[in-house]
Amino acid sequence: MTLFEVIVLAIVEGLTEFLPVSSTGHMIIASALMGIAPTPFVKLFTIAVQLGTILSVLVLYYRRFFRSVTFYYKLAVAAIPAVVFGLLFSDNIDALLESPLTVGIMLVIGGVILLFVDKWFNKPVIDDSDNISYLQALKIGFFQCLALIPGTSRSASTIVGGMTQQLTRKAAAEFSFFLAIPMMFGATLLKLKDYFDEGNGLDSTEISQLVIGNIVGFVVAIIAIKSFIGIVSKYGFRAFGWYRIIVGSAIIALLLSGHSLQIL
Template structure:
């Protein structure tokens, strides 16, 4: 992994983290195209720079994070399912993260769902995060567990999950952003701890530089992406993302079976 590859992956992460198109999936595919081997540091990098993007939520919605204890309790309740799944199935998840074909297939399947989700859940009753109760937060958290499969998209899973619980598109998207903060913070801490256990030296100079640069770039790009996404989502909905996912997935499947894309 070199500096140019680091910058490219960080830009991809910043743009795609909050779109329902799978940031992890796009990084897996980009890594495969650029010939980046899946060593321990690359796996760590792809998780850690997601935290950089997620921290942009804290900055943009800073007042929400100082509103009440109830806000944090909802996030705790919502993140419990992901913690359980992450602990129980981490090794299997790591294997899936190495497969561009899994990403491609899930892009297509998720895209088909996004074509219809606006029609399925078109009668929202909850328009603000403070109206979400604890059972609803937990149910959305269960949907978030689907995102352990690369290509599903954590954003798509939680937004669709929220809309299925009668949240408006905006409320579902914002709660998805908020739920990402403890989820990705926990994932990053665990990834760093696992890496530390298996490596005598935590990082060399280049690796530390790549992590810092990657997180800063992902943070800045994500700041720009969030507002644009929310505005578009309120006006247009999910269909364009569904078509994009299907097209991208089919192209990737074709590339995989013609030998132009390998794990």
């Protein structure tokens, strides 16, 4: 990859990881437009760049991580379903990752849901995610399993899951951010392990690209998170729903017209 491509992909990751729009779908579009081949390092980069976005959550919400020990227990409970389903159905998930059509369809379906989610769950009673029960955390975790289908969006799944448990839009979004940390960190470590187990290495240029990518992703993610919380608190998710429908329809249209999109 060139430095320009590294920066663009990092910006895309930082902007879309915590928004309910599917970072996978946007990575597909960005990589296809730039003609980036899915080499082992490129695949590693798209996962490892998440470390910068994880750090953005830790910086923005650092006080929350010192509030109570039960907070960590609830995150652990919420993470269990996706870990279990991910291990049980890893082969099926890998097969879906080869289908850009799946991404387009799930973007559209998720977009339609976001158009109505504010009306469906309009009587929230929990304004602080610390106040959810372990059972509610587990239920949100099961919603996160939907994100194992490419194009669904981990953020969208967990935010909708939080709203079904009577969390406010802000509280649901914030819990989604927190839940991303163990999931993304674990995925990054696993990807690094697989990368080196396959006999790959990193030269100085690739190390520099990973560093630059994570720095850019960190800065962009901070801006995205702050903006997102303000938007959803005031206006809800309808705009994100329409955006998903447009992007998903564009992917489907490209595929039907004979274009080939590479999944990173």
